[in-house]
Amino acid sequence: MLASASPAAALGPAPHDLDRTHVDVRFYPDGTFQIDVLNPPDWLLDALEPLSPNPSATLLEGEARERRLAELTGTFAEWVWMMFDGTRIEAFPEYLPAPPGPGTDPSRPPMGTMRMRGAAPPGATRFSFAYGIANDPYPMLITAGDGTLITHWVGGPVESDAFDIAALTPPSRWSVILTYLKLGFTHILPKGLDHILFVIGIYLLSTRLQPILAQVTAFTLAHTITLGLTIFGILSLRSSIVEPLIALSIAYVAVENLFTSKLKPWRLALVFGFGLLHGMGFAGVLSELGLPRSERLTGLLSFNLGVEGGQLAIIAGMFLTVGWFRHRPWYRARVVVPISLAIAVVGLYWTVTRSARG
Template identity: 35%
Template sequence: MFRRLLLVWLLLAGFASAHQIAEISMSVALDGDQVTAIADADAAYMLPEFRGDEDQEAKDLAWLREQGPEGWQKIARECETYWRDCLHLKADGQELPWTLHVPELEKETPGFMEKGDPEELPMLAVQIEARMPVGTTKLGVSWKEPFGVNLIVTTGKGDAAQTRPLFNEEQVVAERPATHAEMKPSETHLRDWIRLGFTHILPEGVDHILFVLGLFLLVPKWKPLLQQTIAFTIAHSLSLAAAALGWVHVSSTVVEILVAASIAWVGIENFWAKELGKGRLILVGIFGIVHGLGFAGWLVGKLPTGQPEKLPSALLGFNLGVELGQIALLAMAFAAFAWWGEKRFIWVKRIGSALVGLAGLILIIQRTTGASIVPFR
């Protein structure tokens, strides 16, 4: 009852105020270490010239359609600035970096060009993503808006969903579940951990796929590739176990940047490296340690840390699944390119390595600055 009265009061306050909008709605989902927030934002209000003017009339969908590609790009840029000024995410009290993109404005022909009544409000879905550091459990969402617009935050799903309005300079805290209901450690068998490790490579592990393809492009032969993937798996098994046991604590942001750097390095090194040497093998092992720490942030909520007797089985199964996923990925790469012949494959190597290196560099920029260049996960 109180919540309904509060929301009614907010609506009335919006009509009494001179601002173009009174509130913005946002849903926040926590899935393991992944944070995904989706906000419904008025496209016109994202532009600074339409804020704080008491005589400014609300824009409609027809206005948004008239803006064209240049106007849409401006809205996307100003949208990023607005949200970075107003929204702050914290993991156990520590500032959490995030990325933002507006999916509809990234399309060549946005859906709102054909769908919706021209008189409707020009609403856009703004997607914000972040990753919780290893070992953190509480996500804080704080809001500070210069013109008094309130943020209506919904956390949780189904019956557990909670909605709360955030006034200026207020914060709401969401608790990250220790495990997923469908993946309770006490109910998980070895085959489940193998499946989980496999799917974390194929199809979900974009970072890992890029790295393994970089290895394939240097020397497309099974023996050296298996040497590298085994060294990689052993290394990330050790770092994953250390993180799961709480022996190692590394900032997830630093780990994500290092993972991106490993992808960029493998792609770039392929241009001068001629064959697999001991130096490359050692480097792959070091990168395996880094990737293992990256895995830990996602897996820590699923590992049975409260049941130490089940930890070896979980780690064994997950790492076995990862290795099988790597082998499956290599098999697909061989099926696609290995029969091309040495002379023709050199172009596959050059172009593929350039793309892998470029993807790594883009990831470094995104994870260092928080910019959204390409919607990698």
């Protein structure tokens, strides 16, 4: 219904698109509800401005940006569908600016909130939701009047499943496994361009399988450690620090490929260190809003397995495309060097732009 019309498809990729939208739905015993839609303010303004009857071409920051978002609540309302028993009710959002500072979770970017309050129609039993601006899957937390809480992933600008307001049922374990396996895989392929380039950089070091597997094993072990530590609140680092360092790690592995084809001890140690950073990046996707509380560990492990599947698919793809030529005398000059140079340039560009965003 909404996918073809989504304006977000025209926006540039974020470092972690799955962490860009969160929706929190709360139903109260008196029949009222509150829906909070959270987005990074810059991204939300970029999405809403072209849809406005009077778009502004001025680049806005800080308080001016927040004031403009408050003016665009009417435009936002046109792209939100709140459905009770299949009937859309009108939204009257108010904009709540992103709080100053890193917030309670410094690994996540600051989020502005579009808040909608209202009352469910008398006798309504089922609720569904759609957010036409979103172009990537996002978590929707639903809290019933009795306190029951479930997490549901919505597949971008489409209508969610319909939920029984009076009897919310947590997803089954198999449903959680399948959902988070898919999310982990698609976070790498096709949406994780930074991780794709890093794995390609690992692959290009050597024509032998053993160095590739050694690096992938070190990277996997490292990001599994920090993914778990970050998700469970033991470790935290601001995304404004993590994302530029991830970009720098991409540039490093590519540049080193230009000077050697041997797996040095420091390369393995650095890949392990870079894996720790990438794990924090993955954890930003699976923040508190993104994991079902009843199956938190299941969701975490399933997402991680999906990520590994995506990484192995990249390596398999490289073997199938350029691996056939790895023993040819021209392989390094015509394949490894130009691809590594391109990856290094992209990594350095991302390092600068992500650092500038702060």
